[in-house]
Amino acid sequence: MTQLGFDALFGEQAWARPLVRVTPARLGTWEDCPRRYRMTYVDKAPRGGPRAASTLGAVVHLALRALHGRPPAERTPEAAAALVDRNWTGEGFRDAEQQREYRLRARTWVADYAAEHVTGAPDPLAVERWVSAPTGAIVAEGRVDRIDADPAGGAVIVDYKTGRHVPAEPDARDSAALALYAVATAATLRRECRRVELHHLPTGTVAAWEHDDASLAEHRARAEEGALAAADAQAADGDPDALFPPRPGPRCTRCDVRRNCPEGQAVGPAAAPWEGLFG
Structure with a gap:
């Protein structure tokens, strides 16, 4: 190879x-940001709450994984949509109405994807x-x-x-x-x-x-x-802020460790948990 x-x-x-x-x-x-790296993987700092876009992505991934775990004859669009319901969680969404809207969207996305790329495919x-x-x-x-x-x-x-x-x-x-x-x-x-x-x-x-x-x-x-x-x-022995400098930018408004980063907070107010959804 x-x-x-x-x-x-x-x-x-x-x-x-x-x-x-x-x-x-x-x-x-x-x-993206050495400071975020340090806080996430070295310091393991407390992180922010769930974001709706991440929740939605996780639900879709779980539904598709479960769909492929079924016998080929059962990998239908209808089964795909039902698996969205089975794996649904509303974490990070604004309210019940927004949850309902994106649950229905996710059902459609996964059903259409199954029809195009899963049902009858090898x-x-x-x-x-x-x-x-x-x-x-x-x-x-x-x-x-x-x-x-x-x-x-x-x-x-x-x-x-x-x-x-x-x-x-x-x-x-x-x-x-x-x-x-x-x-x-x-x-x-x-x-x-x-x-x-x-x-x-x-x-x-x-x-x-x-x-x-x-x-x-x-x-x-x-x-x-x-x-x-x-x-x-x-591995170095030195000033953590020098070894892991921040890289402030638009992503700071959605960073899950911004509570521990003054430079990130200075970029702007935190984005709402439901910002970043498609549509």
Whole structure:
């Protein structure tokens, strides 16, 4: 599998230190804001309450996972909608009316998605699969929403999205998470994995990208750089604010550790828990 040419890409010196385990979520937190990384993974600071957009995403993921767990004949749009009801929770929504509105929306999204991508389709290679691979000085790992087979016998990464942003091809191309999932899936399943897809259920959009060796190597290099920087900051003996500086920006209004971050609070008032929903 040429896309995992670890020694050729990084050389023997990359193995001189213990491997750093990194998930896309952890790496993304470091790149967004080192202070949030510290508060989340090092200090384990108290976090804010649930947000409706996250709740909605979790419900949709649970419904689709349960749908794939049923026999093929029972993977119908009607069953998909019923599984939204079974997994529903109203955490983070403004009121009962908003809960009802988005519960009905989620039922429609999942039923339409099942009709297009699940009912009558071949079984996926894996659903909610943990994948892992050493690459350079890190171990890239994480849980993939779904892994499909392509006609040539390779694997395809599928990541569900329910947020306000409608993904396009550059989102799939530039996603470090999808690229790392591809690398880890190739090693875990021993199949070539280059195609990655973002499936946006509210709009039915599928944004896809076909990686090559060069693009995967570029993502791996950036991931290694970020993961090692985070590990070095965590191991260093110094001023935490200097080692883990804040990166204030619009996301601070929705940050779940902003109560402990004056710079984040200064960006603006906290967003309501139901802000960020699609539509």
